Amino acid sequence: MMVNQIPFEEFHMLLSKQGLRVAVGPFNICIHTTHKPLATKLYMLYRHYRLAQDEIAEFHVRIVIERSFSNPLTRKVRFLLDGQSPFESFPLEQALAVLEWGINLAIAVRVNHLLLLHSAVVEKNGHVILLPAWPGSGKTTLCTVLTHRGFRLFSDEFGLMEPHQGIFYPIPRLMPLKNESIEAIRNYLPEVVMGQLIPNTQKGTVAHVCPSKESIQLSKQVAKAKWIIFPKWIANAPLKIEALSDAQAFMLLASNAFNYEVLGATAFQAVTHLISSCNSYKLVYSDFDEVIAALKRLVDEV
Structure with missing residues (x-):
């Protein structure tokens, strides 16, 4: 089943609850986020990818929202790979770019059989x-x-x-x-x-x-x-x-x-x-x- 074959509400629920698993080439990637604007963008851009909800995911990634210590009114996004943060937080509006950079990083540092x-x-x-x-x-x-x-x-x-x-x-x-x-x-x-x-x-x-x-x-x-x-x-x-x-x-x-x-x-x-x-x-x-x-x-x- 492709992403565009499920309604957005189900897509968003998967992202925010157990994680959305999508097949990307030889890997399955499990993505978590509660950030609805990011979910909206992913629903459009990931629409042709195959869902892999019942399959093992090689990468578990998450985009989380956090408050800035210097300015508590400012929200930022942080990328997590298996619960660990490989780089600093970024402005909220850059969530999609941060997710894509993070997935690239995960592949670059974790894949050594190829x-x-x-x-x-x-x-x-x-x-x-x-x-x-x-x-x-x-x-x-x-x-x-x-x-x-x-x-x-x-x-x-x-x-x-x-x-x-x-x-x-x-x-x-x-x-x-x-x-x-x-x-x-x-x-x-x-x-x-x-x-x-x-x-x-x-x-x-x-x-x-x-x-x-x-x-x-x-x-x-x-x-x-x-x-x-x-x-x-x-x-x-x-x-x-x-x-x-x-x-x-x-x-x-x-x-x-x-x-x-x-x-x-x-x-x-x-x-x-x-x-x-x-x-x-x-x-x-x-x-x-x-x-x-x-x-x-x-x-x-x-």
């Missing part, structure tokens, strides 16, 4: 394209555009790779656009389902894009990677795709992994095999139409 690459991941024609990049490179923006133009979303943040078989697991979650990217996507993709603007966060203004229904429903379908593309958006820059050597790609990819050092030799062998089985490129772009056409041509060559 290699976690810091990468957007999309799929086309049965093959995965990895889009690893440092923050500010525009990978979430590019991922949003691609997944609304014929590519399937695996993730805008995590490349979840089984290190021995080289299989990637989809984990299609909300995609957080930031600052100028929000207006750019609204103009280019007027059909996009996007949450409200959340201003003045530590990353600027944030708005979350809902993954497509198809990407969520196909989240059990795994795939292997065929391309590794390191993207960079530069205003008014001409499209440029430059092949990388295996050594260059290895250094860039290994430095974009959350748990490479934790997995040690297993991670080294996994990345080595991944690089040898993929074509690697650096990508510079500014125009959405051009980059979509170029990536589709690349995929169609196979």
Whole structure:
């Protein structure tokens, strides 16, 4: 049963009582909160996710409301993971952003049976394209555009790779656009389902894009990677795709992994095999139409 198949009152009751359990890729996440404005936002943005109320949850997360010590009239929100708070409280209106950041943190620090690459991941024609990049490179923006133009979303943040078989697991979650990217996507993709603007966060203004229904429903379908593309958006820059050597790609990819050092030799062998089985490129772009056409041509060559 999907979230949108239950009435909001039941949805809100689950969140505030025993917790709402939703299936997100290979994990079940149990979310608790009594904050009704957050429940309203989640009901819209999580509408295509599958309910997993009778299943074991790998992550138990909670958003709680608390009073500010310095100003008792001010309410803030705090994220809890298994009852522990990994960071400070945030303004009340940032509840959705705090929840999404917290879930990302939970995955990054708790999942070590998979290699976690810091990468957007999309799929086309049965093959995965990895889009690893440092923050500010525009990978979430590019991922949003691609997944609304014929590519399937695996993730805008995590490349979840089984290190021995080289299989990637989809984990299609909300995609957080930031600052100028929000207006750019609204103009280019007027059909996009996007949450409200959340201003003045530590990353600027944030708005979350809902993954497509198809990407969520196909989240059990795994795939292997065929391309590794390191993207960079530069205003008014001409499209440029430059092949990388295996050594260059290895250094860039290994430095974009959350748990490479934790997995040690297993991670080294996994990345080595991944690089040898993929074509690697650096990508510079500014125009959405051009980059979509170029990536589709690349995929169609196979």
